[in-house]
Amino acid sequence: MRQFLVFVRKECYHIFRDRRTLLILFGMPVILIVLFGFAITNEIHHSPIAVLDEAQDTYSRRLTERITSNGYFDLYQNLHSVREIEPLFKKGAVRMVIVIPPDFGSDFYHQRKAAVQLLTDASDPNNATTLVNYANAIILQYQQEITGHPALPLTIHTEVRMVYNPSLKSVFLFVPGVMTLILMLVSAMMTSITITREKELGTMEILLVSPLRPLLIVAGKVVPYIVLSFIIALIILLMGFWIFSMPVKGSLLLLFMECALFGLAALSLGVLISSVANSQQTAMMMSMMGLLLPTMLLSGFIFPLESMPLPLQLLANIIPAKWFNIILKDVMLKGAGLEQVWLPTLILGGMTLFFLLLSIRNFKTRLS
């Protein structure tokens, strides 16, 4: 036991004396969260628009007010002629122009229909669609307000409620995603690197020619990283909570247990890699290509799995991150308990056990 503790302490010296390791361990999660939370986002925030209001009546002015007052759109300029539109788009100053034709108010009341034109800069098609959808929704709401509830003609009224994430914040998707990514990075990549470093520097030779059992060597190297990944998971959760007010609706205990399970899966993958790789460089490339990329692409964190071709969807099933991502979302956003997430937990647990046994079996008690 004393041997083990001394080994763990030695491992901590390695971690805390290497500035690069520290930077990866603690800088990375913070940077990723901030990046995904603020910078890389597909939401509409204060998009600049221009309005060409040719009606200039009460209704048109109230419509403009409605559109520009909710934080999604900012009024960049009021236009006076159609000719001003083109240069504005060319300059990239606005993303959308709203054209309200003359007699907007009277047409609305007397002919019971009025037109509004939305012009968008579709050089970024996704963005343009989102902008139009937002604007449409606001206009529709405005229409209902001024007409009240029309008794006739018959209408189907769709009432939409975005459950679990009412304001459609993408950060709610990214926090679990980043957590998956970081746990994978710290647990798998860092352990595979730290074990191959001993091989590369030749210290593994001395460790093997000592009373230390191979299992103890691996455990001693892995334990500090388990603790670290726990701390990092906590940092990510706290950042999500304080900066993005991301709730954790489910049980915190369950969440941590699941994190530990996934961490263990990633660690055994790391040990597995280190039993194959002989240099730190190889270990790093293997974890990048074999673990990080699939985790990014096939876990449903950035690209929805449902819209992928079937072979890729099937492939995603063997990626532990996919299951962990499902668990995280369910527990954090839906407040699911173990009875809801038992299946992905079981699959993840099975994978962990498999990788763990495989990596123990593969660990070499000799040099070759």
Place this chain on the structure above:
Amino acid sequence: MQPIVVQNIHKRFGDVKALRNISFTVEEGELFGLIGPDGAGKSTLFRILTTLLLADEGTATVNGLHVVKDYRSIRRQVGYMPGRFSLYQDLSVEENLHFFATIFHTSVEENYELIRDIYEQIAPFKKRPAGKLSGGMKQKLALCCALVHKPAVLFLDEPTTGVDPVSRKEFWEMLQRLKQKGIPILVSTPYMDEAVLCDRVALIQKGEIMQINTPAAIIADFKKPIWAVRARNMFHLLRDLRAYEGTDSCYAFGEYLHLTLHTGIEDAKAWLTARHHEDLVIQSTTAGIEDAFIRLMQEQNETV
């Protein structure tokens, strides 16, 4: 009981035969040297004996324990210093020593007696990271770490390679002192002059042992007269002597050339005089261990 017994060990890596039919024994309290050039197979042999590699054929025992079956017990008893500096560079001298003491279930204090002479030399730098020590200091620290658990057998793989001459001398003095404490030591080195410091040496080349004997016996075996020759232009001298048909061997040795002949020295002298060498000195000298080794190596090269 003989601390190390090696019997007919063979080892190949792919097509390369690293070791061929290696057999030798190391006696109680003996300082046994394994002398040979780089790539002779010394490190492979060390790794087989320290249970890190498996031999293809043959058996070996360390302290009476079989290197394959009892590898776990062997690992508990031996001290091993690999050829490459293999301590933690980012840990300080003290931390390294303490770490290795603990993983061997002991403490620095418990066996301080054994390492005191060596440790006192590096003690002034005990707070320094091991990676920032000089070459000689590193080897002394590595020796301390290999000794700290009072090993039954000590394996030192090229401990003096890359170390300055003064530190090399000190290092061998330490080995003599350890020998007096009764620890059998197997040490390898590419430096032939270190062979005389061992009790017995095995000369190894291309994976084969050429001779095993005491250094004195190896030197005594060398019966031919040796001539030390020098002139102002040593390069031309060497070229001319190698071209001379009566020459058996001629190689640089310090500031002289060592020459063996199968003709009389007077003929050689005449050959050189005819080639106008200035300041020519030819004198008889006694054979050293290097002369013996070089002849053995040449013999092996000729038979292959």
